[in-house]
Amino acid sequence: MSTFTAAIIVIGDEILSGRTQDTNSNFIANILIEEGIKLEEVVVIKDDKKTIIDKVINYSEKYSYVFTTGGIGPTHDDITSESISMAFNLKYELNEKAFKILNDYYPKGEFNESRQKMAKMPSGSELILNPMTAAPGFIVKNVFVLPGVPKIMELMFLELIKKIKKGKPKIVTTINTNLYESKIAIFLKDIQYKYKESSIGSYPYFNLAAKTGGVNIVVSSWNMTSVQPVVDDIVDMIKLNGGKSSIV
Amino acid sequence: MSTFTAAIIVIGDEILSGRTQDTNSNFIANILIEEGIKLEEVVVIKDDKKTIIDKVINYSEKYSYVFTTGGIGPTHDDITSESISMAFNLKYELNEKAFKILNDYYPKGEFNESRQKMAKMPSGSELILNPMTAAPGFIVKNVFVLPGVPKIMELMFLELIKKIKKGKPKIVTTINTNLYESKIAIFLKDIQYKYKESSIGSYPYFNLAAKTGGVNIVVSSWNMTSVQPVVDDIVDMIKLNGGKSSIV
Numbered sequence: 448m449s450t451f452t453a454a455i456i457v458i459g460d461e462i463l464s465g466r467t468q469d470t471n472s473n474f475i476a477n478i479l480i481e482e483g484i485k486l487e488e489v490v491v492i493k494d495d496k497k498t499i500i501d502k503v504i505n506y507s508e509k510y511s512y513v514f515t516t517g518g519i520g521p522t523h524d525d526i527t528s529e530s531i532s533m534a535f536n537l538k539y540e541l542n543e544k545a546f547k548i549l550n551d552y553y554p555k556g557e558f559n560e561s562r563q564k565m566a567k568m569p570s571g572s573e574l575i576l577n578p579m580t581a582a583p584g585f586i587v588k589n590v591f592v593l594p595g596v597p598k599i600m601e602l603m604f605l606e607l608i609k610k611i612k613k614g615k616p617k618i619v620t621t622i623n624t625n626l627y628e629s630k631i632a633i634f635l636k637d638i639q640y641k642y643k644e645s646s647i648g649s650y651p652y653f654n655l656a657a658k659t660g661g662v663n664i665v666v667s668s669w670n671m672t673s674v675q676p677v678v679d680d681i682v683d684m685i686k687l688n689g690g691k692s693s694i695v
Numbered sequence: 696m697s698t699f700t701a702a703i704i705v706i707g708d709e710i711l712s713g714r715t716q717d718t719n720s721n722f723i724a725n726i727l728i729e730e731g732i733k734l735e736e737v738v739v740i741k742d743d744k745k746t747i748i749d750k751v752i753n754y755s756e757k758y759s760y761v762f763t764t765g766g767i768g769p770t771h772d773d774i775t776s777e778s779i780s781m782a783f784n785l786k787y788e789l790n791e792k793a794f795k796i797l798n799d800y801y802p803k804g805e806f807n808e809s810r811q812k813m814a815k816m817p818s819g820s821e822l823i824l825n826p827m828t829a830a831p832g833f834i835v836k837n838v839f840v841l842p843g844v845p846k847i848m849e850l851m852f853l854e855l856i857k858k859i860k861k862g863k864p865k866i867v868t869t870i871n872t873n874l875y876e877s878k879i880a881i882f883l884k885d886i887q888y889k890y891k892e893s894s895i896g897s898y899p900y901f902n903l904a905a906k907t908g909g910v911n912i913v914v915s916s917w918n919m920t921s922v923q924p925v926v927d928d929i930v931d932m933i934k935l936n937g938g939k940s941s942i943v
Contacts, residue, residue: 460896463734464867465725466913467898470716472739477713486711491720491737494896521877522897523884561880580901596901619712629769632809636771648708648742649770650715653828653844665714 451484451511451614456502457491458517458527459595471516471593471600478604483614484512485669494518499530507534507590512611514604517595519584521561527592528568528585535587537569544574545583552581568592575607619667620678626690627651628662634684635664642677644670663695699732699759699862704750705739706765706775707843719764719841719848726852731862732760733917742766747778755782755838760859762852765843767832769809775840776816776833783835785817792822793831800829816840823855867915868926874938875899876910882932883912890925892918911943 455475461467472489479486487510492498499518506513518527532539545566550558565582575584575591579602584593591607593600624631628651639647648665664681666674678694685692703723709715720737727734735758740746747766754761766775780787793814798806813830823832823839827850832841839855841848872879876899887895896913912929914922926942933940 460894461898461913462721463724463737464728464865464913464915465721465723465734468718468721473710473713473716475713476711480712486713487741489711489739493735520897520899521880523880523887524894524896559877559881562877564880565877579903596899598901617712629807629810629813632769632771632812633807639771646708646772648772649768650709651768651844653846655827665709665712667712 453484453486453512454488454506454510456515460494462491480617483616496530500534503534513590516593521564532569621695622664623695624685624690624692625661638680645677701732701734701760702736702754702758704763708742710739728865731864744778748782751782761838764841769812780817869943870912871943872933872938872940873909886928893925
């Protein structure tokens, strides 16, 4: 088991209203698993101070790392930084370094009051630099505060991930078969029982128009040095049941 | 305020590992807002009984409706139905109607033990019919249990939504402008202050390659009969600031 766990808090009414499809958590999830950090939970919450505060406190206690996305821009609905300050009883104040970065970035006279809001954060925060639009995110305790705009979030996350302590990556192998899930379910269960240190996930897909379908079987483990024995057993089992398999 | 609230519980290791981008919650979110049901929270959790039980109990108490997706197939990692039975102290048993549907659906002799698992659910559940692959979802108390495969989930949800009590749809108007967010932030704040029954969201976008960008301003309200006065104020404000606006 990876000793590092994580959760993502997606902050934004626009996700809950269906207006925006969140892709940030999927981007982060894909990197965390490679970096040996176990993502345990993702939650999408509305732009509401109490909700943000409660969730940040709860997750910060429960997980090694908490990543938040959204709500750190210049407008009235950007309340993440203030809420996180309140969650940790820290002063919500202008960060000198952030102020300087933004002041240097904007043309003279354009670093207005709204933009200055983007330099406000919990007292003592460490900055997460933004190579695209300057406005930084920040780190306070084990909480990493990122923007919601995907391209910017992604660039910032890629820098951030270099700096944090990681575990051993999860080993993952995916086997595709043309057999239906219900045909192999009982045998998969036995193989799962035999290899308790691995996790076997079964993901069916259907294409009714083409009358095809099959299953992707994902074998993964945080502890084993190799999942090959599990994969071999599954491949043999598929063959015995008259199916085809391939590693994908 | 809509009197009906909702939450979605996405159950699946494959989402947390990044393997699969969840689209089910966005699909559901878009319909709920039109149907006058306020989506308050979305959570993605792993395939783990205790986690599912805790979340289902908590959300079922907190929200009018809870929708779960994933984990109701025939394999060992499909533990949603059993977990929800445990959450409500209900017997996890063969549902006669579901058994009959599946028995009729499969060719003679192919309704094997694994497939029969898909007819097991909490005692007294009401079925959610599946027009595509037969295996039904179910309703127990205020919890609606749906599969994870998007196409199937979507068809089942569209049937399901017809049958549940709804509120007044949220009124939503989106205004696009070429002005930067930080230029209009201070004025938007004033307009938000003036119209407390509406909610004004500000969503910037950037295209650095094309050196363009702008903001989508989303005005919405559960209570007002029209958000036109808010929209008019915003359009005037954009004009005063030398910008262009359009309703999108």
